[in-house]
Amino acid sequence: MGYIYILGTIAFTVYGQLVLKWRMNRVDTLPPGLLEKLFILFKMIMDPFVFSGLAAAFLASLFWMAAMTKFELSYAYPFMSLSFLAVFILSIVLFHEALTWQKGIGLACVILGIAISSQGA
Template structure:
């Protein structure tokens, strides 16, 4: 059951990152001066952004539950899966470039997760 909470942590974290980036891009460029405060305040009350922050809080709670069931040194490498998922969803949802160096880097991370999960 501990792995369920690790996976939930990863998925909530990825959701939060993607949805916040999506909404920040939709809002436009960060203005100068005092208008910057209004811009950020409007983002904070945006329901999508709020859901991203809520996801981060829920990810933290899920991680605490996972820590009651698994050793940190065993569970933490699985959090690296968020790098691969963020890369994939950044490409799919945000249309960010998916380059060979990024894919290769994620491949190395996945190899590290596999190796570290063996012991």
């Protein structure tokens, strides 16, 4: 059951990041004034999809709290890097973000780190 908690944490984290990016793409740039920035950001919170992304972050926190009852932090936390992998791939597919060799090498290092650190259970 502990791995389900970690998977839930990752799934809700990834969903939240992707949906926030998707909806914030509608905002070209934030205006220079603080009040104008706050107004636009508050307005965006009222967007049901943005709100669902924020709710997903909360749900991810609840799943993470449950995972902490099953695993040591030093064992479970590296699995959170799988969210980097998922966001990386999905941002390329969904948002047509650039795939550069530097990003690829960085991601490979993250995956290698997960593999190495997960062996120390």
